[in-house]
Amino acid sequence: MRVNPSLTSRLRIGFLVLFALLLLVSLLGVGRLFQVRVDYEDDITRFFQLELESERLRSAFILEQAAARPPIGQRLPSQAELNRASANFAQAVDRAHDLTGDEADLSTNLSQLVANENAWRQSVAQPLVGGNVPKPGVEQRLTRAVTNSGDALATAARDARDNSREDARTETRNTTLLVAAGLAGALLAALILFSGLINSMRAPLGRLVEGARRLAGGDLRTRVEIGGPVEIATLGRAFNEMANALERDARERDRVERMKDDFVLTVSHELRTPVTVVKGFAEMLTAQRQSLNSRQYEAAEVIAESSAQLQKMINDLLDLARSDAGKLRIEPKPTPVRPLAQRVGRQMRPHFEEKNQRFTVTVEKDLPDVEADADRVAQVLANLLTNANKYAPDGAQVRMSATRVGDEVEFAVSDNGPGLGEEELDHVFDRFWRAQSGETQEVGGTGLGLAIAKSLVELHGGAISATSTQGEGATFRFVLPIAKDGRPTRTEPASRTTAGAAT
Amino acid sequence: MTRLLVADDSETVLLMLQRRLEIEGYDVVTATDGLEALERLREAGSQERPDVILLDAMMPNMSGTEVLEQLREQGSEIPVLMISAHLDAQEPDRMRSLGASDCIPKPFEWDDLIGKIEELAGDSSPDGDSN
Numbered sequence: 001m002r003v004n005p006s007l008t009s010r011l012r013i014g015f016l017v018l019f020a021l022l023l024l025v026s027l028l029g030v031g032r033l034f035q036v037r038v039d040y041e042d043d044i045t046r047f048f049q050l051e052l053e054s055e056r057l058r059s060a061f062i063l064e065q066a067a068a069r070p071p072i073g074q075r076l077p078s079q080a081e082l083n084r085a086s087a088n089f090a091q092a093v094d095r096a097h098d099l100t101g102d103e104a105d106l107s108t109n110l111s112q113l114v115a116n117e118n119a120w121r122q123s124v125a126q127p128l129v130g131g132n133v134p135k136p137g138v139e140q141r142l143t144r145a146v147t148n149s150g151d152a153l154a155t156a157a158r159d160a161r162d163n164s165r166e167d168a169r170t171e172t173r174n175t176t177l178l179v180a181a182g183l184a185g186a187l188l189a190a191l192i193l194f195s196g197l198i199n200s201m202r203a204p205l206g207r208l209v210e211g212a213r214r215l216a217g218g219d220l221r222t223r224v225e226i227g228g229p230v231e232i233a234t235l236g237r238a239f240n241e242m243a244n245a246l247e248r249d250a251r252e253r254d255r256v257e258r259m260k261d262d263f264v265l266t267v268s269h270e271l272r273t274p275v276t277v278v279k280g281f282a283e284m285l286t287a288q289r290q291s292l293n294s295r296q297y298e299a300a301e302v303i304a305e306s307s308a309q310l311q312k313m314i315n316d317l318l319d320l321a322r323s324d325a326g327k328l329r330i331e332p333k334p335t336p337v338r339p340l341a342q343r344v345g346r347q348m349r350p351h352f353e354e355k356n357q358r359f360t361v362t363v364e365k366d367l368p369d370v371e372a373d374a375d376r377v378a379q380v381l382a383n384l385l386t387n388a389n390k391y392a393p394d395g396a397q398v399r400m401s402a403t404r405v406g407d408e409v410e411f412a413v414s415d416n417g418p419g420l421g422e423e424e425l426d427h428v429f430d431r432f433w434r435a436q437s438g439e440t441q442e443v444g445g446t447g448l449g450l451a452i453a454k455s456l457v458e459l460h461g462g463a464i465s466a467t468s469t470q471g472e473g474a475t476f477r478f479v480l481p482i483a484k485d486g487r488p489t490r491t492e493p494a495s496r497t498t499a500g501a502a503t
Numbered sequence: 504m505t506r507l508l509v510a511d512d513s514e515t516v517l518l519m520l521q522r523r524l525e526i527e528g529y530d531v532v533t534a535t536d537g538l539e540a541l542e543r544l545r546e547a548g549s550q551e552r553p554d555v556i557l558l559d560a561m562m563p564n565m566s567g568t569e570v571l572e573q574l575r576e577q578g579s580e581i582p583v584l585m586i587s588a589h590l591d592a593q594e595p596d597r598m599r600s601l602g603a604s605d606c607i608p609k610p611f612e613w614d615d616l617i618g619k620i621e622e623l624a625g626d627s628s629p630d631g632d633s634n
Contacts, residue, residue, distance in 0.1 A: 274515070276516060276609070277513070277516055277519045280520070280523060281519050283523075284519070284526060287526070329593070331593065
C-alpha cells in the first residue's frame with residue numbers, strides 16, 4: 001500500500017489552495033462588478049449626451065431652415081447665415097459623432113441624418129438662398145426626412161441608454177452568479193479534499209483497530225498493512241514494532257518455559273535410575289534381615305523408606321512436568337469402580353492402622369463403570385487418602401465413597417481432622433502449596449499430590465473440589481464420566497472396609 | 504532353575520537386578536546393550552536358552568525394541584518382558600504389537616516385577632521342554 005503525503009502538509013496545502021481560490025474568485029468578481037458599473041455609468045452619460053446632442057442637431061437644423069427661409073418680411077435668405085448655421089450643424093454632428101462610439105446603429109442613424117441634411121441643403125437651402133424656390137413636394141419631403149432621421153437618432157440614443165442599463169443588469173447578474181459558482185466550486189473542492197483525507201485515513205485506521213483487537217485476542221502474529229497518510233503509516237509502523245516486541249517476548253517466554261519443562265523432565269528422568277538402584281539394594285538388604293545385625297537392618301530400612309519417598313517425589317515431579325509439557329497422557333477405558341476402590345483401600349490400610357484412624361470405604365450399589373485410566377484414578381485416590389491420613393490426627397475418621405450423581409460418578413474422601421480455612425481452600429490445589437497451620441507443620445510431602453490429582457482428574461474430563469469447615473474436617477470430591485457402554489458392576493451388597501481403630 | 508537374560512544400559516541397575524534376581528533364585532545373564540544381548544543369546548544356543556528375556560526399551564547401540572523386533576523376525580518365541588520409561592499411555596500396546604509378551608513401567612515395585620517374570624516363565628516352560 002502506498003504511503004500518502006503527510007496529513008498536516010496536505011491540510012496546509014489544501015487550506016492554501018482553497019484560500020487562493022477564494023481570493024482569486026472574490027477579486028475577479030469584485031473587479032468585474034466594478035468594471036461593469038464604470039462602463040455602465042460611462043455609457044449612460046454618453047448616450048444621455050448624445051440625446052442632448054440630437055436635440056441640438058434638431059435646433060441647428062431649425063436655424064438652418066430659418067437661414068434658408070427666414071420669416072416672411074423680415075429679411076432675405078443669406079448665404080453667410082446659411083453657412084454659419086451649417087457650420088453650427090456640422091459641429092453638432094462632430095460632437096455627436098464622438099459620442100456614438102462604436103455603436104453601429106447610432107453611427108448609421110447619424111450618417112443618415114448627415115446625408116439627409118446634405119440632400120436638403122443641396123436641393124432646398126442652396127436653391128432658396130440662390131432665389132430659386134424648390135418644388136413644394138420636394139422641400140417638404142426632404143425636410144421631413146431630416147426631421148425624421150433626427151428623431152430616429154434621438155430614439156436610438158434613448159434605446160441605447162435603455163439597452164446599456166439592461167446590459168449592465170445582465171452583466172451584474174452573470175458576474176454575481178459566476179462568483180457564487182466560483183465560491184461554491186472552491187468549497188466543493190475543499191469538501192472533496194477533506195473527504196479524500198478522511199477516506200485515506202479510514203481504511204488504515206480500521207486495519208489498526210482490527211489489528212489491535214486481534215493482538216489483544218492473543219494472535220501475536222498480527223501485523224497491520226502500512227498505508228494512508230504519513231502520520232497513520234507511522235502509527236502502523238509503531239503498532240507493528242510493538243507486535244514484534246510482544247511476539248519476541250512471548251517466544252522467549254515459551255522457550256524458557258520449554259527449557260524449564262525439558263530440564264525438569266531430564267533431571268527427574270536422570271534421578272530415577274540412581275534412586276531405583278538405591279531403593280532396590282535397600283529392599284534387598286531389608287529382605288535379608290537374618291544376616292544383618294539390628295543397626296544394619298535399621299539403616300537398610302531407613303534407606304529403603306527414604307529412597308521410596310524420593311522415588312515418589314520424583315514421580316510426582318515427572319507427572320507435573322509431563323502435564324505442563326502436555327505429555328501427561330491417560331488411557332481411559334470402562335473401569336468398574338468397586339475393585340478400584342478396594343485396591344486403593346487395601347494399599348492404604350496400613351497407613352491408617354499406623355495412626356489408629358478409622359477408615360471406611362463405601363461404594364454405591366449398582367454403580368456403572370467410569371470412563372477412566374484405573375491406575376491414574378487410583379493415584380488420585382491414594383493422593384487424597386494420603387493427605388487425609390497425614391493431616392488428620394491419630395484416632396480420626398477417614399471415609400472414601402463413590403456415588404452416582406447424574407451422568408457422573410462422584411468420589412469423595414473426607415476426614416474429621418482440623419480442616420482448612422477459606423483462604424487455604426483457594427490454594428489447596430496449587431503446586432508446592434502446603435497447609436501451614438501449627439499442628440500440621442511437621443507433615444512431610446512435596447505439596448504436589450493435590451496439584452497432580454487436579455491435573456489427572458481434568459485429563460479425564462472431570463472436576464475436583466475441596467470443602468471444609470475449620471475444626472470439623474475437610475472433604476475432597478471429584479467426578480468422572482460414566483463409560484458410554486458402561487454396565488453396572490455385579491450386584492453385591494455394599495461392602496464396608498474398616499481399618500485401624502475399628503478392627 | 505529359571506534362566507533370565509537381563510539387558511539394561513545402566514550397570515548399577517543391572518547389578519542390582521542381577522543380585523536381587525539371584526536371591527529370588529533365578530539364573531541371570533546380563534547385557535549392557537542390545538548388541539550384547541543378541542551376542543549372549545547366540546552364545547547360549549538352544550541348550551542354555553533363557554526362559555525369559557528382560558529388555559530395557561531405551562539402550563545405546565541397539566535398543567530393547569530393536570532387539571525385540573529382531574528376535575521376532577528370527578522366529579524366536581522366548582517371552583520378552585519390556586521395561587520402559589512408560590512415557591505415554593499407549594506404550595504398553597505399542598510394545599505388545601511389536602511382540603513383547605508383557606511390559607512393566609519404570610520405576611516398578613519389586614513384587615510386580617517378580618509376579619510378571621513368574622507368569623512368563625510359567626507360560627514358557629512347557630514350550631521350552633517340548634522344543
